Amino acid sequence: MKVKLENISKTYFSLRGKVKALSEINLEIRDREFLVILGPSGCGKTTLLNLIAGIEKPSSGEIYFGEKLVFSDKKNVFVSPKERNIAMVFQNYALYPHMSVFENIAFPLRIQKMDKNIIKKEVEKVAEMLNIKGLLQARPYELSGGEKQRVAIARALVRKPNLFLLDEPLSNLDAQLRLTARTELKTLQKNLKITTIYVTHDQIEAMSLGERIVVMNKGKIEQIGTPEEVYHKPENLFVAKFIGTTPINFFVVEVKSEQSNIYGYLGELKIEVPEEKLHLVKDQKIGIGIRPEDIKTEVEKEDFILTVKVNIIESLGKEYLLHTTYKNYDIKILTKNKFPEKSLIKAGFSKKNLYFFSPE
Amino acid sequence: MREEKLTKVLLIIATLLAIFFCLFPFLYMLVISFSKSWDIFSLVKLEFTFKNYTEILKDPGFHCMDYIKNSLIISGISAFISVFVATMGAYAISRFQFPFRFSILLFILASSMFPQISIVGFLFKVMVKLNLINTYPALILPYISWNIPISLWIMTSYLSSIPKDLDKSALLDGCSWFQIFIKIILPVAKPGIISAGLLSFLFSFNEFLFALLLTVDYRARTVPVGIVMFQGLHGELPWGSIMAFTTLSLIPVFLIVIFFQKYIIHGVIRSGLKG
Ligand SMILES: Nc1ncnc2c1ncn2[C@@H]1O[C@H](COP(=O)(O)OP(=O)(O)OP(=O)(O)O)[C@@H](O)[C@H]1O
Ligand SMILES: [Mg+2]
Numbered sequence: 001m002k003v004k005l006e007n008i009s010k011t012y013f014s015l016r017g018k019v020k021a022l023s024e025i026n027l028e029i030r031d032r033e034f035l036v037i038l039g040p041s042g043c044g045k046t047t048l049l050n051l052i053a054g055i056e057k058p059s060s061g062e063i064y065f066g067e068k069l070v071f072s073d074k075k076n077v078f079v080s081p082k083e084r085n086i087a088m089v090f091q092n093y094a095l096y097p098h099m100s101v102f103e104n105i106a107f108p109l110r111i112q113k114m115d116k117n118i119i120k121k122e123v124e125k126v127a128e129m130l131n132i133k134g135l136l137q138a139r140p141y142e143l144s145g146g147e148k149q150r151v152a153i154a155r156a157l158v159r160k161p162n163l164f165l166l167d168e169p170l171s172n173l174d175a176q177l178r179l180t181a182r183t184e185l186k187t188l189q190k191n192l193k194i195t196t197i198y199v200t201h202d203q204i205e206a207m208s209l210g211e212r213i214v215v216m217n218k219g220k221i222e223q224i225g226t227p228e229e230v231y232h233k234p235e236n237l238f239v240a241k242f243i244g245t246t247p248i249n250f251f252v253v254e255v256k257s258e259q260s261n262i263y264g265y266l267g268e269l270k271i272e273v274p275e276e277k278l279h280l281v282k283d284q285k286i287g288i289g290i291r292p293e294d295i296k297t298e299v300e301k302e303d304f305i306l307t308v309k310v311n312i313i314e315s316l317g318k319e320y321l322l323h324t325t326y327k328n329y330d331i332k333i334l335t336k337n338k339f340p341e342k343s344l345i346k347a348g349f350s351k352k353n354l355y356f357f358s359p360e
Numbered sequence: 361m362r363e364e365k366l367t368k369v370l371l372i373i374a375t376l377l378a379i380f381f382c383l384f385p386f387l388y389m390l391v392i393s394f395s396k397s398w399d400i401f402s403l404v405k406l407e408f409t410f411k412n413y414t415e416i417l418k419d420p421g422f423h424c425m426d427y428i429k430n431s432l433i434i435s436g437i438s439a440f441i442s443v444f445v446a447t448m449g450a451y452a453i454s455r456f457q458f459p460f461r462f463s464i465l466l467f468i469l470a471s472s473m474f475p476q477i478s479i480v481g482f483l484f485k486v487m488v489k490l491n492l493i494n495t496y497p498a499l500i501l502p503y504i505s506w507n508i509p510i511s512l513w514i515m516t517s518y519l520s521s522i523p524k525d526l527d528k529s530a531l532l533d534g535c536s537w538f539q540i541f542i543k544i545i546l547p548v549a550k551p552g553i554i555s556a557g558l559l560s561f562l563f564s565f566n567e568f569l570f571a572l573l574l575t576v577d578y579r580a581r582t583v584p585v586g587i588v589m590f591q592g593l594h595g596e597l598p599w600g601s602i603m604a605f606t607t608l609s610l611i612p613v614f615l616i617v618i619f620f621q622k623y624i625i626h627g628v629i630r631s632g633l634k635g
Contacts (some may be wrong), residue, residue, distance in 0.1 A: 053528075053532055055531060082531070096528040096548075107530075108534060111539065153532075
């Protein structure tokens with residue numbers, strides 16, 4: 001099912017005053033898409049899911065499910081969560097503590113007053129699918145985190161929802177389990193072909209799961225795009241910093257015009273600012289970004305070559321993260337080679353790997 | 361090591377002392393109720409007998425069983441209704457946004473703070489007007505209102521500790537607000553409900569002033585008033601009968617508390633959440 005959000009805003013009025021949790025969200029989720037919403041803690045991810053599910057009402061805007069209007073403040077439309085047929089896996093799983101696993105999964109069907117035998121069959125089917133058949137008689141407090149997560153997913157899927165919402169379902173699992181759970185989720189979604197919105201603050205999770213990623217910050221959408229797009233073509237500094245294993249190097253440099261071209265001066269390096277980026281120049285300054293993994297220590301035909309001083313080496317297992325300085329700039333470099341601390345080394349990078357931002 | 365042992369021993373002694381201190385009056389009551397003489401100052405002369413019990417049970421003029429029955433019914437009904445009302449109120453306060461939620465809570469608690477004696481005269485007049493003197497409702501109604509504030513307070517804090525995500529999950533699963541209350545909140549809040557219910561029950565069971573003024577005879581009189589009436593009957597203090605009667609009346613209360621206690625001990629919200 002296709003979902004469309006138009007100019008959705010949400011303001012909370014709480015004891016600490018007005019809290020603008022979401023402002024002017026415009027978003028279209030395609031049919032059968034796996035969409036990931038990525039953003040730091042408190043940026044409004046859970047709020048957005050709650051609005052889509054109908055647990056809370058937006059302050060303004062419109063929401064469409066397919067062609068059907070399910071919320072509009074102006075036309076005074078509000079379709080209740082029950083009628084929206086949405087399933088959600090909550091950040092804390094929210095299993096009913098007084099019911100067995102079987103009853104937990106059966107609960108949505110019981111509310112619909114389905115036939116007992118059908119319920120039993122359906123519950124066993126999803127339990128089979130999620131490998132929790134052995135747990136059906138257990139109580140939630142007996143389960144491990146990973147098992148609770150499966151039960152929560154089973155309960156969500158059992159009534160065949162139109163839209164599947166997941167709120168950081170893996171954030172409480174250990175690294176190993178997270179990896180397997182991720183693959184399983186992806187396979188599950190592919191097989192069931194349910195439109196899915198997945199919320200996370202983990203960019204690796206987002207990159208590996210999402211067909212498209214929505215990067216959010218402070219209640220606003222910063223960028224929507226495929227994993228490749230948000231990685232290679234970040235539209236602003238926030239996205240560039242948020243995506244990538246190690247944060248991007250960012251420098252604010254002076255620009256000078258020379259003949260018909262404009263150059264940014266990073267120490268002695270003269271970096272040409274492409275014409276389409278000129279609008280970013282402000283007060284004779286521009287921001288330049290380069291990812292640590294795009295700086296090479298085996299210099300061959302890089303466009304820019306510089307000598308940096310290695311201060312600290314962090315081992316990341318198969319790679320090293322070098323904290324270096326060049327003039328008064330701090331530069332982080334991700335490399336396979338190990339260098340002694342305090343040594344001077346050559347490093348280089350290419351024009352095509354540079355990002356330009358406004359200097360803020 | 362030795363120090364640790366010493367602390368342990370001291371701790372056990374202290375606990376035993378505390379238990380003894382609490383149970384001594386109770387023990388005393390038992391001993392007196394089973395002895396011939398009720399001379400409470402010379403324990404040496406005690407002699408074992410069932411006489412006290414047989415006496416009060418045989419003589420219908422004592423109305424022992426009536427008093428116990430009245431007490432159980434009145435306390436039970438008032439505890440049930442006050443906890444039911446308080447739980448619904450607590451659900452609203454903990455789940456819905458409306459202005460002055462906490463002021464309402466404080467106000468209700470404050471209203472239970474003024475002494476019973478200050479309204480008893482007025483209450484008597486009301487009950488006379490309503491023609492309710494010496495009936496169960498004459499006690500049930502005031503007990504309900506007297507129990508609601510503390511129950512509301514207990515239930516509000518209990519329900520507030522139940523994660524709101526359970527409600528949201530149930531909402532998406534297709535429940536109405538009422539279904540969420542019945543199918544999710546009530547069962548999960550069972551330990552809180554039972555604690556509040558027991559407290560209310562015990563208050564009503566022990567209450568004396570209202571019971572004294574609003575009842576006239578065995579048809580509505582409760583145990584505490586019944587005990588006091590014993591003395592009037594004989595001119596002197598019949599300690600043996602009083603203690604026997606008290607012991608009898610405590611048996612059902614004991615059973616009730618023991619039966620429900622296991623729910624209170626298991627009363628941590630068994631988590632269906634992460635971790
Ligand atoms: N009921 C509420 N009343 C007032 N403010 C709220 C309420 N719910 C959320 N907020 C605020 O809205 C903002 C967004 O909250 P939200 O829970 O959506 O964040 P999130 O992106 O899900 O964060 P996390 O990753 O930590 O779960 C926060 O500043 C939060 O304090
Ligand atoms: Mg959240």
